Amino acid sequence: MRCFVVVNPAACRGKRAGIPPALATALDRHRLPFEMVHTTRPGEARALVAAAGGAFDTVVVCGGDGTLHEVLQSLDLERHVLGLVPAGTGNDFAWMNGWPHSVEACVARLAAGRERRVDLGLWNDMRFHNSIGLGFEGRVNYESHRIRRLRGPAVYLAAVVRALHRRRPIPLRIDWGDGTWEGNVFLASVCIGARVGGAFHLAPGARNDDGLFDLCTARDIDLWRLLALLPRTFRGTHVRSRHVRLQRAAQLTIEAPLGIPAHVDGEFVGLEVRRLELRCLPRVLRTW
Numbered sequence: 001m002r003c004f005v006v007v008n009p010a011a012c013r014g015k016r017a018g019i020p021p022a023l024a025t026a027l028d029r030h031r032l033p034f035e036m037v038h039t040t041r042p043g044e045a046r047a048l049v050a051a052a053g054g055a056f057d058t059v060v061v062c063g064g065d066g067t068l069h070e071v072l073q074s075l076d077l078e079r080h081v082l083g084l085v086p087a088g089t090g091n092d093f094a095w096m097n098g099w100p101h102s103v104e105a106c107v108a109r110l111a112a113g114r115e116r117r118v119d120l121g122l123w124n125d126m127r128f129h130n131s132i133g134l135g136f137e138g139r140v141n142y143e144s145h146r147i148r149r150l151r152g153p154a155v156y157l158a159a160v161v162r163a164l165h166r167r168r169p170i171p172l173r174i175d176w177g178d179g180t181w182e183g184n185v186f187l188a189s190v191c192i193g194a195r196v197g198g199a200f201h202l203a204p205g206a207r208n209d210d211g212l213f214d215l216c217t218a219r220d221i222d223l224w225r226l227l228a229l230l231p232r233t234f235r236g237t238h239v240r241s242r243h244v245r246l247q248r249a250a251q252l253t254i255e256a257p258l259g260i261p262a263h264v265d266g267e268f269v270g271l272e273v274r275r276l277e278l279r280c281l282p283r284v285l286r287t288w
Contacts, residue, residue: 002058003027003083004055005027006039006063007019007063008064019062023106024036029107030107030108034060035056037052045070046074047074050074057080058080058083059080059081064088065093066265066266068129068265069267072127077285080286081288082285083106083109083110083288084099086099089266092130092131092198093193096130112288118209119281120280120285122280122281123278126264128264129192130196130266132276134188134189134260134261134262134273136186136218136261137187138187138262138268138271139166139271140159141268142163142268144156145268147162167186167223169186170220170260171183172217174188174247175252176247176249176253177250177251185217185218186219186226187217189216189217190213190252190254191203191214192206192280194207197266202236203215210282211280212250216246219243229241229243249280251279252276256275
């Protein structure tokens, strides 16, 4: 096993600078040959893997879900096996796949070499590993990138408060092959994993190896009902509400004629996205 290690020093607002030296020490101790590179700007992780990743069979991401999202765009799904050292804000992919917080434990998992396969999603030519968030969730993501003084799940909680001031009903049409639905929504989340934002269990029954998206939609409701519903997303009990709808599908087409805020794997896309064509790629991502 030869490891290409991509480190994002800016992950988690740069609060985990001690991880890369510890990671290098652990890789040496387990006698895993590696090359370590550090990103210097957004988007660079994708280019680094495209340029040099072909000489390695394992690509290790030391960062958060955003760094992982970048790396996935250049990953050779046949050749590469993905490793992870969680160092981001939400770390939802790491949580879903049982990657530990300890650097030593992550490297021990790499060295053990027990491979498994999980799903990816595809939007146009973009791969995603956890979720696409629309509506309120997209607005929360937009606000979270504007918050500088907090870190961890507190970033997303503060962003929720900001986003509440801009909530509005958004008309959507959703087609999943053998059915359609139209109506006004507060949010829609297309999930591969069960959790987003490090705290919100929007699709508590989701599995990332079943070949299906879990689509969670919430109807637009008044502010007081909304404030009662939001805390339930921490435990996933919001799905019992009559205002919430769940749908599983391998392919989805979502149209928002007036535009809708959107993020992909925590990376903000835009405030007025109008159409998404999504396909689940079953068990195409090799990981340890």
